[in-house]
Amino acid sequence: MTAQFSKYLSSHALSDSDIDRISSLAIPRLLSRNDILLAEGSICRHKTFVVKGMLRIYGTHTDGGEHILQFSPENTWTLDAESYDRQIPSRFNIAAVEQSEVLLWLKADFNQLLAEIPSLKSLSEQLISRSVHNGRQRLLTVLSASPEEKYNDFITEFPALFNRLPLRMIAAYLGMSVKTLTRIRHAQLHR
């Protein structure tokens, strides 16, 4: 499982010895579809890298529905930053969308790696900055776009994800009902 991860780190300019060191502290885990990696109310103790498959992070609001913040396909990271940083109960869930292979690092281990390996630290800072930016961009889309624009943005941004996701999850990500999503798709197919 770590070969794929080594390739990822190597493409981000980490040396072979750094990669070995980072991999040596990784805990591999297999997840079946719908397995929960982090449950709302529990503490996020790991950083997670998705080697294969796809996870989603979602919250439930007062309406009881699932609202998806982010999909994490292969070669991406996921966690609940607030729960992880402050070791407080998470308000979000992380679950497998499909059968997945992930690598986990305990917080103490990962902090050790960040202290030891400047290029991992720098990669980590890049990823956090991108995460802040993506969150803002996504917020802007959710606030401003029409349902049709949201749908088009999604298929432009994630062409490879569309066919791997059930419609109800795409709707839960876009903040619209499955009915609205189906109507938009139908209209576009018949254009």
Add this chain to the structure above:
Amino acid sequence: MTAQFSKYLSSHALSDSDIDRISSLAIPRLLSRNDILLAEGSICRHKTFVVKGMLRIYGTHTDGGEHILQFSPENTWTLDAESYDRQIPSRFNIAAVEQSEVLLWLKADFNQLLAEIPSLKSLSEQLISRSVHNGRQRLLTVLSASPEEKYNDFITEFPALFNRLPLRMIAAYLGMSVKTLTRIRHAQLHR
């Protein structure tokens, strides 16, 4: 202007000598209402601390309207992280909601301070993590809540801001029309 900032840093466990060093590289600036600190398309060259007043960061989408991502009142920081980190044109604007006093640091200077002062580095990491978290929480609210819930969340979370903001800005933050916002307020006042 730096007395207020010193108090803020001191409450975050920075030493007097660190505070002096950080303040020595700050560029003070006064902004009138509606002054633009960062314009969409230009590069975000500074970190900004709001000493007095309030800024907002907003984007414009294909519909041409203003969509507010965040309000930054006194004792908070603001920037466009992606533009700042990568020195690429910003997709957002930062402007003064009211007459404001801010402190700016050039990126090279702030990086120097982060390298010199571990407790500033640690404060900075806390703020970034909180920013990721707030973005997620806000996204969840925008995706899931009814207009009434969004309004109630806002007045619960920012009781002190409500009276300082024009209705059109609250509407632009909540992702609803001024008409809807006015209807909700009216209904609550007459309950």
